[in-house]
Amino acid sequence: MKLQLERNTLLPLLQQLVSIVERKQTDALLANIRLEATAEQAVYLTSSDMEVELVAKLNGVVEKPGITTLPARKWLDICRNLPDQSTLEIFLEGNRAQLRCGRGRFALATLEADEFPEVELSSEVETVVLPQDELRGVIERSHFSMASQDVRYALNGLLIELTGRGIRAVATDGHRLALAEGVGEIEVTQPRQVIVPRKGVHELLRILGTDSTPLQLQLDSNHIRVEVGDVRITSKLIDGLYPDYYHVLPEKNEKHLTLAREALRQAVSRVAILSNEKSRGVRFQLRPHLLSIGSHNYEQEEAEEELEVDYSGEEVEIGFNANYLLDALGAMETEHVVISLNDSKSSGLFRPEGDERTRYVIMPMQI
Known part of the structure; x- marks a missing residue:
């Protein structure tokens, strides 16, 4: 050679x-x-x-x-x-x-190449064509909620659903859930649901671009394959059943507020500095026209920030993990975020204003 x-x-x-x-x-x-x-x-x-x-x-x-x-x-x-x-x-x-x-x-x-592993897809392959920014978009808006080394092995990956209505990605670690949907219709012979492992997800993000160039996504019973330009990635799939995530999406949250996303993100970042290092909990205290965000730790240190909000309902106090909040807020691109709450024991729903395709569910925690 x-x-x-x-x-x-x-x-x-x-x-x-x-x-x-x-x-x-x-x-x-x-x-x-x-x-x-x-x-x-x-x-x-x-x-x-x-x-x-x-x-x-x-x-x-x-x-x-x-x-x-x-x-x-x-x-x-x-x-x-x-x-x-x-x-x-x-x-x-x-x-x-x-x-x-x-x-x-x-x-x-050098080492002989004869034994180097090569992945061959089976003859029964489903091929789907979609814009690469659609695939990248749903992964970027959801992948951070995957579990890491969970005994429920399916949670250590990203669920990707393909239907005639489009593509959807779902990730959860049992304490939070991220759901992101694409905007375009795609052609599939039948709806498919696959779980891509963590490493495969991260490598997909490395090669996917931000333009709308069409790409081929191939699926067989054990693999997902994506080819972008002169680079092709093939990942094994996780063999398992993903939880019925629709049951996790809150449907009865009646307390809604809209506020500036960046202001909320910065406030949570500052308050989290004095939160408990292990739990990373921050307290949301919502009352008419005002959201108070607070934290404290074992050294009796405290932090509090107040934000004016467009809200006129009943008071509610609830705790959230600050890291989960920051991950969700950081994945949004809109100027405002819509928050839907019920009570201190119910999950909160966070979504970008005007975007029904992206939803983040965060379970409450005791502060």
């Missing part, structure tokens, strides 16, 4: 590929990136951790086709430190890859 690659084209792809590679590997091969150079002057780079696979295609000058694997992080570090606009030459000598750039030379140990 012998080929030449442009450093400025290779570097961003290596950075994406290395994000898949775990630092501690039981299989040394998974610490490598698979490199395949073809006679058609195409070069394919693949990284995998057995759960998520990332494949990137780039053009190069291929003098001699071949296939091998190179140490992922060492290759990235070398490429990162090469001069801008330089060309990297790669060729094999025995079980070593020689990398040359100008007067620099690097010899890297």
